Amino acid sequence: MVLGPEPRPLPKVLLFGLVPVAAWFVIRPFIDPVPQVPALYTSIGLSLLAFLVTLYLIPALGPTFINSNLKGKDLLKTYSTPIPESQGLVCAAVYILSLILFIPFAFTTLSPPPNGKPSPEGISVLEFPHKQLSVYLSSIISLLIATFLGFLDDVFDIRWRHKLPIPIIASIPLLMVYYADRGNTNIVVPIPLRAVFGTLVNIGPLYYLYMLMLSTFSTNSINILAGINGSEASQALIIAVSVLLNDLLYLPWRLGFRFPLHLMGNTTEIEFGGVWGAGMAKGSHILVERHLFSFYFMLPLVAVIVAFLYHNWYPARVFPGDTFCYLTGMAFAVVGIQAHFSKTLLLFFIPQIFNFLLSAPQLFGVVPCPRHRVPRFDPETNLLHPSKAQFLKPPSKISTAILHIFAKLGLVELTRHSKDGSILEVTNLTILNFFLVHLGPMNEKRLNQVLMLSQTAGSVLAFVVRYGLAGLVYDGDRR
Amino acid sequence: MVLGPEPRPLPKVLLFGLVPVAAWFVIRPFIDPVPQVPALYTSIGLSLLAFLVTLYLIPALGPTFINSNLKGKDLLKTYSTPIPESQGLVCAAVYILSLILFIPFAFTTLSPPPNGKPSPEGISVLEFPHKQLSVYLSSIISLLIATFLGFLDDVFDIRWRHKLPIPIIASIPLLMVYYADRGNTNIVVPIPLRAVFGTLVNIGPLYYLYMLMLSTFSTNSINILAGINGSEASQALIIAVSVLLNDLLYLPWRLGFRFPLHLMGNTTEIEFGGVWGAGMAKGSHILVERHLFSFYFMLPLVAVIVAFLYHNWYPARVFPGDTFCYLTGMAFAVVGIQAHFSKTLLLFFIPQIFNFLLSAPQLFGVVPCPRHRVPRFDPETNLLHPSKAQFLKPPSKISTAILHIFAKLGLVELTRHSKDGSILEVTNLTILNFFLVHLGPMNEKRLNQVLMLSQTAGSVLAFVVRYGLAGLVYDGDRR
Numbered sequence: 001m002v003l004g005p006e007p008r009p010l011p012k013v014l015l016f017g018l019v020p021v022a023a024w025f026v027i028r029p030f031i032d033p034v035p036q037v038p039a040l041y042t043s044i045g046l047s048l049l050a051f052l053v054t055l056y057l058i059p060a061l062g063p064t065f066i067n068s069n070l071k072g073k074d075l076l077k078t079y080s081t082p083i084p085e086s087q088g089l090v091c092a093a094v095y096i097l098s099l100i101l102f103i104p105f106a107f108t109t110l111s112p113p114p115n116g117k118p119s120p121e122g123i124s125v126l127e128f129p130h131k132q133l134s135v136y137l138s139s140i141i142s143l144l145i146a147t148f149l150g151f152l153d154d155v156f157d158i159r160w161r162h163k164l165p166i167p168i169i170a171s172i173p174l175l176m177v178y179y180a181d182r183g184n185t186n187i188v189v190p191i192p193l194r195a196v197f198g199t200l201v202n203i204g205p206l207y208y209l210y211m212l213m214l215s216t217f218s219t220n221s222i223n224i225l226a227g228i229n230g231s232e233a234s235q236a237l238i239i240a241v242s243v244l245l246n247d248l249l250y251l252p253w254r255l256g257f258r259f260p261l262h263l264m265g266n267t268t269e270i271e272f273g274g275v276w277g278a279g280m281a282k283g284s285h286i287l288v289e290r291h292l293f294s295f296y297f298m299l300p301l302v303a304v305i306v307a308f309l310y311h312n313w314y315p316a317r318v319f320p321g322d323t324f325c326y327l328t329g330m331a332f333a334v335v336g337i338q339a340h341f342s343k344t345l346l347l348f349f350i351p352q353i354f355n356f357l358l359s360a361p362q363l364f365g366v367v368p369c370p371r372h373r374v375p376r377f378d379p380e381t382n383l384l385h386p387s388k389a390q391f392l393k394p395p396s397k398i399s400t401a402i403l404h405i406f407a408k409l410g411l412v413e414l415t416r417h418s419k420d421g422s423i424l425e426v427t428n429l430t431i432l433n434f435f436l437v438h439l440g441p442m443n444e445k446r447l448n449q450v451l452m453l454s455q456t457a458g459s460v461l462a463f464v465v466r467y468g469l470a471g472l473v474y475d476g477d478r479r
Numbered sequence: 480m481v482l483g484p485e486p487r488p489l490p491k492v493l494l495f496g497l498v499p500v501a502a503w504f505v506i507r508p509f510i511d512p513v514p515q516v517p518a519l520y521t522s523i524g525l526s527l528l529a530f531l532v533t534l535y536l537i538p539a540l541g542p543t544f545i546n547s548n549l550k551g552k553d554l555l556k557t558y559s560t561p562i563p564e565s566q567g568l569v570c571a572a573v574y575i576l577s578l579i580l581f582i583p584f585a586f587t588t589l590s591p592p593p594n595g596k597p598s599p600e601g602i603s604v605l606e607f608p609h610k611q612l613s614v615y616l617s618s619i620i621s622l623l624i625a626t627f628l629g630f631l632d633d634v635f636d637i638r639w640r641h642k643l644p645i646p647i648i649a650s651i652p653l654l655m656v657y658y659a660d661r662g663n664t665n666i667v668v669p670i671p672l673r674a675v676f677g678t679l680v681n682i683g684p685l686y687y688l689y690m691l692m693l694s695t696f697s698t699n700s701i702n703i704l705a706g707i708n709g710s711e712a713s714q715a716l717i718i719a720v721s722v723l724l725n726d727l728l729y730l731p732w733r734l735g736f737r738f739p740l741h742l743m744g745n746t747t748e749i750e751f752g753g754v755w756g757a758g759m760a761k762g763s764h765i766l767v768e769r770h771l772f773s774f775y776f777m778l779p780l781v782a783v784i785v786a787f788l789y790h791n792w793y794p795a796r797v798f799p800g801d802t803f804c805y806l807t808g809m810a811f812a813v814v815g816i817q818a819h820f821s822k823t824l825l826l827f828f829i830p831q832i833f834n835f836l837l838s839a840p841q842l843f844g845v846v847p848c849p850r851h852r853v854p855r856f857d858p859e860t861n862l863l864h865p866s867k868a869q870f871l872k873p874p875s876k877i878s879t880a881i882l883h884i885f886a887k888l889g890l891v892e893l894t895r896h897s898k899d900g901s902i903l904e905v906t907n908l909t910i911l912n913f914f915l916v917h918l919g920p921m922n923e924k925r926l927n928q929v930l931m932l933s934q935t936a937g938s939v940l941a942f943v944v945r946y947g948l949a950g951l952v953y954d955g956d957r958r
Contacts, residue, residue, distance in 0.1 A: 064635055067635075068634050068635050068636075070634075097648070097651070100620070101651070101655070103652075103655035103656060103658075103659050104655055104658045104659050107659040133659065134612045134613045137613055137616035137617055137620060140620055140652070141579070141616060141623065144620065144624065144627065147627075148627050148630075155549075156543055156546075156547050157547075169576070172579055172580070173579050173582075173619070176579055176580070176582035177612070179583050180582050180583045
């Protein structure tokens with residue numbers, strides 16, 4: 001029997017070196033002069049600690065998970081050693097705990113600012129920010145429920161059709177607080193349509209439906225783009241980093257510089273710098289607070305994902321489980337909804353949208369869908385090949401038509417009957433198989449790198465669209 | 480092989496009859512004239528629905544739990560059919576979801592009250608109650624974490640020494656929000672000590688320690704008074720009902736009546752009736768709001784416990800699991816802390832305090848502690864006898880001394896060596912064995928009824944102490 005790899009060793013020197021750095025960031029807001037946004041330092045410090053704790057806990061808890069039957073076999077390997085499953089649970093526990101410990105830092109002004117001296121900026125402004133605290137807490141509840149339901153899914157192995165409503169249940173706390181708070185349900189109308197609808201349209205209950213759909217999509221779309229070592233974590237990492245970069249554009253930076261955005265088709269330059277007036281926020285307290293909120297949720301998320309990815313990278317020592325996908329998907333939905341940049345967020349999901357549209361015929365039963373759609377592993381060459389779905393009975397007219405279009409577009413490869421030309425097999429409708437069809441067989445690590453590249457390219461495109469092309473249909477009016 | 484009992488049948492007529500009643504309570508606040516405390520009606524309606532859903536879901540989900548290895552053997556029965564374990568999870572899910580769905584009702588004023596007409600009372604007063612909303616949300620987070628950790632305990636079977644800090648982690652959100660909110664850390668000094676300390680003492684960080692200890696105690700004390708069918712649920716039910724009754728004393732009732740409290744040693748009569756001025760609240764908005772808060776958390780809890788107890792009653796069809804004990808214990812801690820009646824709450828835990836003190840020598844390793852301390856079952860007579868712990872080596876001096884005192888007090892029975900009189904065996908140090916030692920062998924159902932009687936007697940005593948004797952050391956000053 002071939003044995004699987006040993007747990008990946010921890011870089012001890014790096015770990016011990018990071019502890020004092022993290023501690024410095026946590027205590028920095030207590031040292032004079034108080035920095036501009038004190039909670040930002042705490043957030044960085046807690047995220048570093050979250051990274052270290054996750055990095056350490058994942059291998060430490062592996063055997064416990066295996067003993068409790070939370071384990072899986074790696075389908076794309078020659079060995080069949082059990083691998084701990086559902087380790088997204090560890091990420092979730094550390095992540096949510098760090099968000100909870102952050103509460104007093106984000107929502108307490110250490111001391112009333114002396115007269116004449118501007119108060120430190122952050123989520124906490126002059127009055128006690130009860131409203132932001134409720135929003136923050138309702139977000140934590142949604143994350144907890146998503147994690148819990150993801151874990152129940154791992155334990156009870158819920159069928160996927162029953163899984164779809166899970167993100168809806170997890171979003172209820174968000175929506176309840178949004179409603180109780182008399183949340184804004186207006187959408188900004190694109191410039192060409194304003195003659196008809198005006199600048200703002202109140203879509204009322206439809207706005208709640210939209211928020212539910214957003215969380216359902218962000219959660220499930222990560223869950224279905226899965227199956228190879230590191231795929232879930234890499235996607236989530238790149239999306240989270242993209243959101244972080246976008247948030248940074250709105251935060252108050254001391255340095256001032258210009259970004260030549262006219263090269264990307266925008267009509268104005270973007271200036272960074274100054275306090276409050278910084279970056280894209282253009283003097284809006286609300287925009288700064290929203291993006292600080294998003295930043296505070298994304299930074300520790302990046303930390304736990306990186307720590308997880310260290311152990312999940314090819315060849316994986318641990319698996320994420322549905323817990324991981326639900327946690328990360330819900331975290332993105334939370335910031336998209338609460339910080340009001342859901343359209344920008346969706347732009348970071350371009351590969352997931354592509355994968356979802358490609359998968360739709362299998363998900364909705366038009367094309368047969370095998371239990372696993374992961375690429376086929378060839379143990380001789382260690383390469384992955386596109387996996388195929390077989391038609392046990394001849395395909396219906398509609399599936400034939402769809403598959404012909406997909407084949408024409410180069411999305412799938414068909415195997416036809418030698419005589420009547422009817423479709424016998426089709427490569428499974430996932431972005432991973434699509435890469436293999438186009439780029440030829442490759443090993444698992446390489447395939448994941450291709451996925452990461454496509455996700456990065458998607459984010460670059462997203463920034464071009466958001467800060468370049470969006471100027472054509474939207475002005476700066478953000479509500 | 481002897482087969483266990485079939486799932487207990489559901490009384491269908493009752494169930495279908497309750498649905499319209501529940502619906503009426505939910506929609507009542509929308510019908511003119513708006514009732515005095517509209518959210519109270521919604522709470523009753525949602526609790527009825529929670530009762531029905533739990534009653535239905537527990538047997539429906541039983542097989543799923545058994546398939547996922549969440550099952551146990553009933554140690555005190557002749558059959559060994561697997562019984563679904565951790566069904567506290569179903570209670571928790573329904574309970575927490577009902578609390579979340581309640582948010583818009585408790586925290587939204589349906590319409591601004593017309594001038595001159597008093598606004599309906601409830602948690603929601605004129606201003607948007609963001610502060611109460613954050614307290615409410617942080618309580619939900621603590622309940623979610625307690626449930627989650629209880630469930631992880633059931634899945635991973637954590638050793639009890641590692642379990643102790645679980646309620647501490649679950650209380651962190653409460654404390655963080657309490658701190659961020661600049662929560663009150665004063666305690667009211669008993670009258671005889673006021674000459675020294677004054678009326679109020681700010682105990683600062685010690686108050687946080689006290690809150691942590693309260694939640695640790697309330698959670699673990701229910702968990703260790705367990706082992707026979709219905710014991711966990713009966714205790715929790717009687718405590719929850721006692722808290723509810725106590726809350727009712729503070730709510731605004733329309734009818735006015737007097738309670739002859741001087742018979743219980745109090746110096747003044749207690750008047751009920753009128754609006755705001757009602758009952759013990761004596762005109763204090765804050766007291767009414769606090770006890771409404773507690774009421775809103777206790778009513779659906781009672782509902783899910785009753786539904787659970789229907790299936791958990793002797794002979795049990797389902798087991799609660801640690802999930803149930805953590806959920807209920809945390810719920811009590813939440814209301815005790817947030818509604819500021821932790822001393823009164825502790826009075827409702829008299830049997831648990833007794834059981835804890837009695838158990839302490841075994842919990843802290845002074846007396847040997849077997850894996851299970853449940854009473855011994857005699858399959859011939861169907862009766863329970865006190866179970867015993869054996870001394871494999873002669874007991875130390877300190878354990879001998881403690882056990883002699885316990886035996887003198889009639890708390891345990893000792894088996895001694897016929898020659899040197901040294902202790903060979905002792906009945907296990909639990910309240911259940913204590914009952915059996917005193918009242919003789921009895922069947923499991925009867926033993927649980929004795930436990931319920933003692934819990935009820937404890938609550939009656941608690942009310943006497945709180946509203947009678949407490950007048951001797953405290954005046955009405957409540958902070």
